[in-house]
Amino acid sequence: MRPLPVLAALLLASAQAQTLLPLDSRPATRTLPAQIAGLTGKTPHLPPATLLGTAARGADPAALSDWLRAQPTDGPLVVSLDALAYGGLVQSRNSPLSAAQALAHLAPLKDWTARTGQPVYAFITLPREPDAADRARNLAVVREVMAWARQGHLTELHIAWDDALPGSPAPAEGAALAAEAPANVRVYPGADEVASMLVARALAPQPRTVRFEYSDPARAEQVIKYEGIPLTQSARNHAEASGFTVTEEEADLTVYVYNGGDPRQAALRVSALLRRGPVGVADVGSVNMGNARMWRDLHTLRQSANLQALAAWGTPGNNLGTALAHAKLALSGADPVRQDALLAREYANDVIYSAEVRAALRKVIPEKEMNALAAREALLRLASASFPLRLGQVYDLRDAALPWGRSFEWEFDLSVR
Numbered sequence: 462m463r464p465l466p467v468l469a470a471l472l473l474a475s476a477q478a479q480t481l482l483p484l485d486s487r488p489a490t491r492t493l494p495a496q497i498a499g500l501t502g503k504t505p506h507l508p509p510a511t512l513l514g515t516a517a518r519g520a521d522p523a524a525l526s527d528w529l530r531a532q533p534t535d536g537p538l539v540v541s542l543d544a545l546a547y548g549g550l551v552q553s554r555n556s557p558l559s560a561a562q563a564l565a566h567l568a569p570l571k572d573w574t575a576r577t578g579q580p581v582y583a584f585i586t587l588p589r590e591p592d593a594a595d596r597a598r599n600l601a602v603v604r605e606v607m608a609w610a611r612q613g614h615l616t617e618l619h620i621a622w623d624d625a626l627p628g629s630p631a632p633a634e635g636a637a638l639a640a641e642a643p644a645n646v647r648v649y650p651g652a653d654e655v656a657s658m659l660v661a662r663a664l665a666p667q668p669r670t671v672r673f674e675y676s677d678p679a680r681a682e683q684v685i686k687y688e689g690i691p692l693t694q695s696a697r698n699h700a701e702a703s704g705f706t707v708t709e710e711e712a713d714l715t716v717y718v719y720n721g722g723d724p725r726q727a728a729l730r731v732s733a734l735l736r737r738g739p740v741g742v743a744d745v746g747s748v749n750m751g752n753a754r755m756w757r758d759l760h761t762l763r764q765s766a767n768l769q770a771l772a773a774w775g776t777p778g779n780n781l782g783t784a785l786a787h788a789k790l791a792l793s794g795a796d797p798v799r800q801d802a803l804l805a806r807e808y809a810n811d812v813i814y815s816a817e818v819r820a821a822l823r824k825v826i827p828e829k830e831m832n833a834l835a836a837r838e839a840l841l842r843l844a845s846a847s848f849p850l851r852l853g854q855v856y857d858l859r860d861a862a863l864p865w866g867r868s869f870e871w872e873f874d875l876s877v878r
Contacts, residue, residue, distance in 0.1 A: 479664060480506040480532045482525065483656055484541040485549040486513035487865065488810070488872050489774060489783075494539075494656040496803050497787050500795035501664055506532045515865055519548025519556070522566040529569070534577035537616075537663040539656055542567055542585040542606060550623070550652065553599065554592040560601040567606065571614045580616035582659040586652050587631045589624040600634060611643040619659060619702060621651035624776075625689045632689045649698040650688035653775060654782030658703045661789035669792055671705040671785070672712040674734070676746075677721040686748065687776045692720060695778050696743075703785040711738075714769060714788050718781070719744045724755035732762050741788040743780045744773035744811070749869070753816040756808070765808055766801060766852035773811035801853035805875055809858070813847045819868055832866035840871065849878065 479498050483491040491510060498505040508528050514520040525545055543553040546563040556563070573581050585606060588599055603620055610618040620638055622631035632650075639648040651658075673696050675681040681692045688695050696718065700707050705714070715734050719727050719742065734740045742759075744751045751773030759765055770787035772780040787807075791800055821843045826836045840861050848858040854877050861873040 478503040478505060478533070479536045479660065480529070480534075480538045481656065481660065482508060482529060482538070482540040482544060483513060484544055484653065485520070485551070486510040486515055487653070488870055489653050489779070490550075490656060492872070493783060493806075494660050494786075496799075496806060497657050497783075497790055498539075498660045498664060500787075500790040500799050500803065501793075502796045502799070503536075510864070514544065514549025514552060516551050519552035520544055522546065522548060526566070526569055534579050537580045537582060538573060539582045539659045539663055540570065540584075541656065542570075542583050542602075545570070546585075546602060550586065553586060554588040555594045557594075558598075560598045560605070563598070563602050564605055567602075571609060574614065574616065580663065581614070582617045582619075582663050583610075583615050584619040584621060584655040584659060587620065587622040587634050589622075589631065590626070590629045596630065596634075603638065607638065607642060607646055610646050616645065617659070617662065618646045619651075619655050620646065620648045621655050622649075623652040624687050625650055626687065627689075629689070647702050649702060650690065650695065651699070651702075651778045651782060654699070654779045654786070655702075657783045657786035658699065661703045661786040665789045665793040666704065667793060669705050669714065669789060670708045670710075670712040671700050671714045671716055671788075672708055672710070673700075674715060674717050674730075676717070676719045676727045676730070680720055681718065685745075685777050688778055692718070692745065692777060696781055699778060699781040699785050703782065703789050705785060705789065713792055714739050714741060716741045716743055716781075716784060716788070719746050719752060719755055720777075721746050724752050725758050727752075727755045728758035728762060728764075731759055732764050735764055735767050739769045739788070739792060740767075741770040741784045742768060742772070743777075743784040744771070745777040745780050748776055749774065749815060750819075751812045751816040753812065756812040756816070760808075766804060768804060771804065771807050771811065774807075774815055797853075802856075802875070802877075805850055805852050805854075805856045808852065809847075809850060809856070809873060809875060810871070813844065813850070814871055814873075817847065818844045818871075822868055826868075828868060831863050831868050837862055844871075844873070850875070854878070
């Protein structure tokens with residue numbers, strides 16, 4: 462591990478605590494951005510999972526507003542407008558609220574900066590098809606909060622379109638919004654990764670450069686599923702939204718994007734790049750699943766702990782965004798203990814679980830029974846076989862659960878030996 466520079470240590474000591482109001486209670490949208498924020502050495506103010514929405518039950522916007530008012534205003538606010546307006550991402554698609562009712566839930570944010578002196582980094586989604594019950598309502602709310610950003614009530618607003626499969630109107634809606642957006646509004650495909658990216662913008666504002674290298678450069682020019690744009694454009698979108706400038710020259714960070722090809726050669730290439738400077742890895746070869754062979758080879762080379770960030774858990778945009786956000790904080794002088802713990806969390810989730818344990822769990826437990834005690838017991842038994850996990854430190858799996866009663870994501874607790 463590289464030693465923490467003195468200047469970075471001084472910056473961390475004076476870092477402000479951040480308030481984070483996530484999209485919903487999923488680990489990818491709540492736990493992950495909070496751990497990225499925690500790399501500064503300060504623990505963010507974060508609502509308990511029970512206060513946030515699930516697939517079946519939306520958060521109570523009034524309760525979230527009460528929680529928000531009770532938080533110290535000692536740092537920037539990163540806030541999901543979908544959570545506060547509708548109760549969560551799922552509810553933003555099917556809520557019966559009118560635009561006026563949704564905006565009333567958001568009203569406390571209009572004077573947040575004037576009242577607290579702290580910036581507001583907000584994000585909102587254009588819902589996916591065919592789940593969106595009232596696109597006109599959602600667009601009306603988006604346009605109004607875009608006006609708030611234009612007026613200076615929001616420091617930044619990111620508008621992201623969610624899971625744009627072929628035929629979705631969201632890309633066209635996004636293009637129309639982008640054409641009239643002020644400078645502090647960004648519009649791009651995404652959803653679950655946006656909170657992490659705004660954490661990076663709020664807590665690591667220093668200018669940084671990034672260079673992308675693809676395992677399959679020709680394939681990277683093709684349009685990718687869920688975003689409706691080429692992978693290269695998605696990488697640029699997420700880099701700029703996280704606070705990076707993209708360059709073809711030597712950069713502060715190289716992000717190696719595994720998008721297919723020989724996984725062994727990919728691992729060797731990452732190892733070679735690490736000898737030249739800081740590297741993050743975004744594995745987008747498959748949706749929602751890391752490439753087990755590449756990660757095993759990279760781990761055998763003892764290089765996992767040397768990465769600035771790794772991501773393989775979701776869509777290409779999910780993985781690009783979270784890898785870039787994590788790396789942006791890591792480059793700014795992350796607490797080394799927290800950095801290693803976050804890499805361990807990412808490896809356990811994105812590689813061990815997504816590439817191996819999830820499929821094994823589905824073989825022994827029917828999806829409709831993932832809420833049962835037997836599912837949790839099977840999860841612990843299957844996952845424990847991959848521990849201890851060695852990065853900079855050695856980690857054991859202490860506990861695990863399926864918080865949304867489905868196999869897609871798990872929540873887990875690691876302990877250091």
